[in-house]
Amino acid sequence: MADLIHVAARLRALQNGRAVPIVSQRQVVIQPHARILTLLSMAGEDTSVHAAAFGGFGEPAQIHVIADPRSRDDQYALLRWLLPFFETYYAQCRADGTFPQIWVSSAGALGHLDTLADRLRFTDEPDIQRLGELWTYAGERSPIAGQQALMSASGALRLHYATGQQEAEDEHLAALLTWIEPPSGRDIFAAVAAAEGLPMSVKTDPRFDRNQLQPAVSDFHGAATPEAAVRHHGRIQQMLEGVIRPIYTATQRAIALLSAPRWQANPILDELADQEAREFARFMLARDDGHRLPYRDSAKAGAIKIAARERAVNNVEAGMLRYDHAAREKGVSTGTVLRAQLADVIVTHPRSRVYEYDLVLTSHQDGLHLRLGDVLCTLDGAALSLRIDEIERRGPFTWVTGRVAPGKSPGKNAAKRLSRGEVLDFGPGAPNWHDLGNVLAQMSTRMASTPWTHGEAPPPPARAPQAAPGNLRAAVEGLI
Structure with missing residues (x-):
C-alpha cells in the first residue's frame, strides 16, 4: 500500500507538471555549518580528482583544477589543497561538540568520495593518508540508517518530493530540481530534457571529453615552453569550471529548498544528530589514539x-x-x-x-x-x-x-x-x-574466538553418524 501511495504521488506530479511534496516534516538534519564538496574525475580514472569545488552553505565555491590527474604530483597537490579545509572544519566541530556534514550532488558522487577515502588512506604520503582518514568517517557512515554525515542532495530531495519521472531519473540533480521548480510557460519535459544535458555527478559529458577536454590535455603535454603549458592549463581550468560550478550551485539550491520554513520540525532528527555527534567523537578519539583503519x-x-x-x-x-x-x-x-x-x-x-x-x-x-x-x-x-x-x-x-x-x-x-x-x-x-x-x-x-569460517584452523570434525534403529516407530515412541 505504501508503494501505491508513492505511485499516486508520482501520478499527481505527472498530472500537474511539477513535483509534489510527500511529507510535511523535514527528513534530514541540515547543519548550518555544512560543507559542500564537488569533485570531477577524468574519464577512465575513477579514483582521480580532476577538479574540486569546496565551500559552506551560502558561500561561493573555492575551485582548484589540475591539468592532468594522472600526474601523481599534480593529483597530490590538489588533495593537499583540500586537506586544510577538512582539518579546520573537523577541529571546529569537535570543539563545538557536534559533527561535520558533507553534501555531494548524487549517489554517484557519494560513492566516488567513499572510494577515494578507501584508496587515499593507504598511500605513502602522511598528509594524503590523513585526508583519506577524514573522508573515511563520512564514507563509513554513509550506508548506516539515519546517518547525517555524508548527504546526497538528490537523495535528500527524494525523501521530500515525488516527481513525474522514474526513480532512477531522480538521481540527476538538475532534472530533479527542474521538477521541483519548473520554469513558467515551458513544457516540463522539454525543460527536464535540457537539464539532463548538464553533468551532475563526477563525470563530464563524453562528447565534451572527446571534442574539447582531450585535445586541451594533449596540448598541455605537448607544450614547448612553460608559458605555453600555463596557458593550456588555464584553458583546461576554464573548461572544467564551466562544468563544476553548476553542480556546486545545484547542491546549494537543494540545501536551500530543504532549509525552507515550510518543513515542520521532526523530533527524531534531534536524536539522530546526537547519535551522529557521539559517533564522530568516537571516531576522532580513535584517530588520536593511533588506531589504524584496516583495509x-x-x-x-x-x-x-x-x-x-x-x-x-x-x-x-x-x-x-x-x-x-x-x-x-x-x-x-x-x-x-x-x-x-x-x-x-x-x-x-x-x-x-x-x-x-x-x-x-x-x-x-x-x-x-x-x-x-x-x-x-x-x-x-x-x-x-x-x-x-x-x-x-x-x-x-x-x-x-x-x-x-x-x-x-x-x-x-x-x-x-x-x-x-x-x-x-x-x-x-x-x-x-x-x-x-x-x-x-x-x-x-x-x-x-574467531569462527573456523574466518580463520586458519580447519573445520571441526563432523560427529560420526549413528546407526539407524531397526524399528524407527518404536524408537520414536520410546522418546515420549
Whole structure:
C-alpha cells in the first residue's frame, strides 16, 4: 500500500507538471555549518580528482583544477589543497561538540568520495593518508540508517518530493530540481530534457571529453615552453569550471529548498544528530589514539559493525513511526502500525493488591503484521506496553486482545484513564541509542574466538553418524 501511495504521488506530479511534496516534516538534519564538496574525475580514472569545488552553505565555491590527474604530483597537490579545509572544519566541530556534514550532488558522487577515502588512506604520503582518514568517517557512515554525515542532495530531495519521472531519473540533480521548480510557460519535459544535458555527478559529458577536454590535455603535454603549458592549463581550468560550478550551485539550491520554513520540525532528527555527534567523537578519539583503519575488517569487527547497523535500522524505524507523520501513515497502510479502537478494558484482580488490565481492540486494517506474544507500545501519549494474547478476524474487523505490561508500570495508570471508543496507535518501542554499547559488548563476547569460517584452523570434525534403529516407530515412541 505504501508503494501505491508513492505511485499516486508520482501520478499527481505527472498530472500537474511539477513535483509534489510527500511529507510535511523535514527528513534530514541540515547543519548550518555544512560543507559542500564537488569533485570531477577524468574519464577512465575513477579514483582521480580532476577538479574540486569546496565551500559552506551560502558561500561561493573555492575551485582548484589540475591539468592532468594522472600526474601523481599534480593529483597530490590538489588533495593537499583540500586537506586544510577538512582539518579546520573537523577541529571546529569537535570543539563545538557536534559533527561535520558533507553534501555531494548524487549517489554517484557519494560513492566516488567513499572510494577515494578507501584508496587515499593507504598511500605513502602522511598528509594524503590523513585526508583519506577524514573522508573515511563520512564514507563509513554513509550506508548506516539515519546517518547525517555524508548527504546526497538528490537523495535528500527524494525523501521530500515525488516527481513525474522514474526513480532512477531522480538521481540527476538538475532534472530533479527542474521538477521541483519548473520554469513558467515551458513544457516540463522539454525543460527536464535540457537539464539532463548538464553533468551532475563526477563525470563530464563524453562528447565534451572527446571534442574539447582531450585535445586541451594533449596540448598541455605537448607544450614547448612553460608559458605555453600555463596557458593550456588555464584553458583546461576554464573548461572544467564551466562544468563544476553548476553542480556546486545545484547542491546549494537543494540545501536551500530543504532549509525552507515550510518543513515542520521532526523530533527524531534531534536524536539522530546526537547519535551522529557521539559517533564522530568516537571516531576522532580513535584517530588520536593511533588506531589504524584496516583495509578489511576482521570477523569480530565485521560482526560488530553488522550488529550496529541492524540496531540503527531498528532505532530509525521506531523513531520515524513515533515522530514522523508520513512514516506513521505508511506504517498503518502496510500493517506495521496497529491503529485500533478501544472496545473494552477488562480488569482482573488475581490476588491482593494486584490488578491486571486487558485491552480489547478492534481494527479494520488488512494485512496486520501481528503474532501472538508480540509486545507493542503506544506511539502517542503515555507509555503503554501491550503483549498480544489473542488475534481474531470477525468479518471486516480484526479483534486484538492484549495485556498491559505486568508489574509497576506507568502503562497501568494510563490504562485506567482510557475510555471506550478511543483510537490508539501501537508500534515498536521508543528508539534506544544508548543501549548500543551493551549490544556491541555482547557481540564482542560472542566473537572472542574467531569462527573456523574466518580463520586458519580447519573445520571441526563432523560427529560420526549413528546407526539407524531397526524399528524407527518404536524408537520414536520410546522418546515420549
